[in-house]
Amino acid sequence: MTDEEESPYDEHGVDVTLIRSFLKLTPAERLERLVAFMNFTAEIRRLNGIEEPHRDPQDAS
Amino acid sequence: MKNPIEILKTLADHQVKFIVVGGIAAVAQGVPIDTLDLDVVHSVIGENVSRALSALSALNAHYRYRPELRPDASHLAGPGHQLLDTRHGYLDVLGAIGKGRTYADLLPHTVEIEFAPGFRCRVLDLETQIAIKEEVGAEKDLAILPILRRTLEERRRLQ
Numbered sequence: 001m002t003d004e005e006e007s008p009y010d011e012h013g014v015d016v017t018l019i020r021s022f023l024k025l026t027p028a029e030r031l032e033r034l035v036a037f038m039n040f041t042a043e044i045r046r047l048n049g050i051e052e053p054h055r056d057p058q059d060a061s
Numbered sequence: 062m063k064n065p066i067e068i069l070k071t072l073a074d075h076q077v078k079f080i081v082v083g084g085i086a087a088v089a090q091g092v093p094i095d096t097l098d099l100d101v102v103h104s105v106i107g108e109n110v111s112r113a114l115s116a117l118s119a120l121n122a123h124y125r126y127r128p129e130l131r132p133d134a135s136h137l138a139g140p141g142h143q144l145l146d147t148r149h150g151y152l153d154v155l156g157a158i159g160k161g162r163t164y165a166d167l168l169p170h171t172v173e174i175e176f177a178p179g180f181r182c183r184v185l186d187l188e189t190q191i192a193i194k195e196e197v198g199a200e201k202d203l204a205i206l207p208i209l210r211r212t213l214e215e216r217r218r219l220q
Contacts, residue, residue, distance in 0.1 A: 012207035015093075019212050023091040023219065027174045034088050035064065038095060053097065 063150030065099040068120060069182055071149075075116035078104040080167050081174075082158060082185045089174050090187050092212045094205065098144075098151030102185075103137065104164040105156050110137045113154065120147035159193035187213045 008017045022030060045052060065085055072079055081089070084096025103113050117132055122145040124130045132143050132154070140157035157163045170189035173181045191209050194202035 010207075010211055012211070014208050014211045016211065016215070018093045019091065019208070019215050022093040023212070023215055025091075027089040028177055030088050030091065031066065031085070031176060034085075034095060038097065039063070 065150060066176055066180075067149040068099055068147060068152050069176060070180060071120050072101065072113070072116045073180070073182065075112050075119070077112045077116050078109050078164060079113075080164060080171050080183045080185055082155070082167070082190070083153070086184045087187070087190060087209065087212075089176070089184055090172075090212070091216060092187070092209055094208060098153055100153045100155060100158075102155045102158055102162075102164050102167055105138050105140070106165075110134050113137050117145070117147075117154070120149065120152070122147045122152060125151065159197055162193065187216070 008015055010016055025033070042052065044050075069081070079101040081099070082102055083098075083100030084094060085099050087094060088096070103109060111134065114132070114134060114137060122132060124132070125144050125146045128146070132145065136143055137154065137156070140161060140163070142156070143154040145152045145154060158167075167185055167189065168183070170186050171183040172186050174184045175181045187209060191206065191213065194206055194209070
């Protein structure tokens, strides 16, 4: 990437390309991707004997 | 994570009045984040509590920190947060969020989103999610605000 090209990150370090790509999907497709990713990471934790993380009760919102 | 759609369908099948909030609500509206659980704010008024209890029973819901304990009507009738595990994954059933915002307070700030063909749920809009996180101001809320705000900007740009 050259200096003249637009940065993929905004001033807060947010990857704008990821947002634009995600917005092209339907809500159901976004959920499908989330579930697939989270189940993938859960499987990696299971294979490595790492306990499933629980949120702190104060975190719910 | 398992399958949050099945949790939503079970709540809907039992005619529970609820609003999807938190990470799943954000993802459904295009925010590229991850989350481990489904958060819903339910109406604590009238028959909705017994409907919610029936749905939670069908989901085999129990407390994450005390698996031997199951929610009852007294738990669901107030503003508290019930952090549950179900046959389809984690579910947080919330009587209120932010600074005491209830189902009735939030309902005007929702949009209907199709989660599966022909299946729609009410979801807290991004503007209100941002406002609540700003008013709460917890570190975890502040951390996610830039990506929520930028997604909202991008959505507006596309409209």
